[in-house]
Amino acid sequence: MFATLSDRLADTFKNLRGKGRLSEADIDATAREIRIALLEADVALPVVKEFVGAVKERARSEEVSQALNPAQQIVKIVNEELVTILGGETRRLRYAKTGPTVIMLAGLQGAGKTTLAAKLALWLKEQGKTPILVAADLQRPNAVNQLQVNGGRVGVPVFAPEPGNGVGDPVSVARASIEEAKRKLHDVVIIDTAGRLGVDTELMKQAADIRDAVQPDEVLFVVDAMIGQDAVNTAQAFLDGVGYDAVVLTKLDGDARGGAALSIASVTGKPVMFASNGEKMTDFDLFHPDRMASRILD
Numbered sequence: 622m623f624a625t626l627s628d629r630l631a632d633t634f635k636n637l638r639g640k641g642r643l644s645e646a647d648i649d650a651t652a653r654e655i656r657i658a659l660l661e662a663d664v665a666l667p668v669v670k671e672f673v674g675a676v677k678e679r680a681r682s683e684e685v686s687q688a689l690n691p692a693q694q695i696v697k698i699v700n701e702e703l704v705t706i707l708g709g710e711t712r713r714l715r716y717a718k719t720g721p722t723v724i725m726l727a728g729l730q731g732a733g734k735t736t737l738a739a740k741l742a743l744w745l746k747e748q749g750k751t752p753i754l755v756a757a758d759l760q761r762p763n764a765v766n767q768l769q770v771n772g773g774r775v776g777v778p779v780f781a782p783e784p785g786n787g788v789g790d791p792v793s794v795a796r797a798s799i800e801e802a803k804r805k806l807h808d809v810v811i812i813d814t815a816g817r818l819g820v821d822t823e824l825m826k827q828a829a830d831i832r833d834a835v836q837p838d839e840v841l842f843v844v845d846a847m848i849g850q851d852a853v854n855t856a857q858a859f860l861d862g863v864g865y866d867a868v869v870l871t872k873l874d875g876d877a878r879g880g881a882a883l884s885i886a887s888v889t890g891k892p893v894m895f896a897s898n899g900e901k902m903t904d905f906d907l908f909h910p911d912r913m914a915s916r917i918l919d
């Protein structure tokens with residue numbers, strides 16, 4: 622991810638190297654190249670416009686035009702603006718003050734929710750937490766089983782409806798899971814919800830019903846960064862239909878151009894909290910905007 626964008630930006634900065642003061646034409650040419658690089662990386666147009674506008678304005682300021690090394694100054698500005706569009710500070714998980722912390726996952730089918738649920742459980746376990754996974758995806762026949770397999774891989778128990786015991790609907794399962802967590806002293810409850818192939822109102826309603834029933838401390842929207850511009854549209858649809866506190870980007874190990882990862886925080890106003898970057902259970906961590914920006918400008 623970001624390989625093309627990184628190369629493009631590096632070329633842009635190379636053109637500035639060795640230049641003394643920057644002329645208006647130099648700044649315009651640089652802004653144009655940054656604009657093309659971002660558009661080619663699939664960054665959403667409003668985000669590109671804002672980004673380039675900010676870089677241009679700052680580049681015209683004293684700090685750059687008077688600087689001995691304008692190229693370095695521009696790189697610094699682009700870095701800082703990248704951190705800004707990526708959401709600024711690292712967003713950390715908020716834990717409940719009393720009782721178990723409830724985390725609900727929402728997103729499209731195939732986004733990587735079930736995998737993510739187990740990765741998050743492992744990550745929490747490594748920090749001394751005692752999570753429980755909850756199978757509230759009762760749409761896809763294999764989803765419960767898949768969560769159980771993933772839970773087994775990370776050694777975290779899975780709460781799932783047992784056939785015939787009366788908790789067959791996702792809202793009841795989610796509600797019952799909180800009681801189970803309290804009984805068995807689990808301090809974090811991770812609820813996996815159903816995802817459809819496309820955004821649909823029934824799915825949204827189900828997720829909203831679960832949210833209303835369990836009042837999660839964090840609703841996380843899980844999205845596949847490989848789906849490009851669609852990720853931003855889906856993110857907006859879930860924001861309107863379900864609402865969430867933060868975003869989790871999956872499949873950052875892929876060769877997508879990176880636009881989704883770059884635009885999503887800026888377009889939705891919600892921070893990216895976690896990133897998932899591989900099939901292994903340990904391919905997962907908090908998302909750090911500053912590290913991501915540095916990686917792009919490496």
Ligand code: GDP
Nearest residue numbers: 730731732733734735736871872897898899900
């Ligand atoms: P769900 O339908 O949202 O629950 O998605 P799944 O968890 O079943 O994931 C869909 C597919 O994406 C599976 O084949 C996962 O192994 C794969 N997957 C999930 N996360 C990642 C990731 O970060 N990187 C890669 N390369 N594959 C992933």
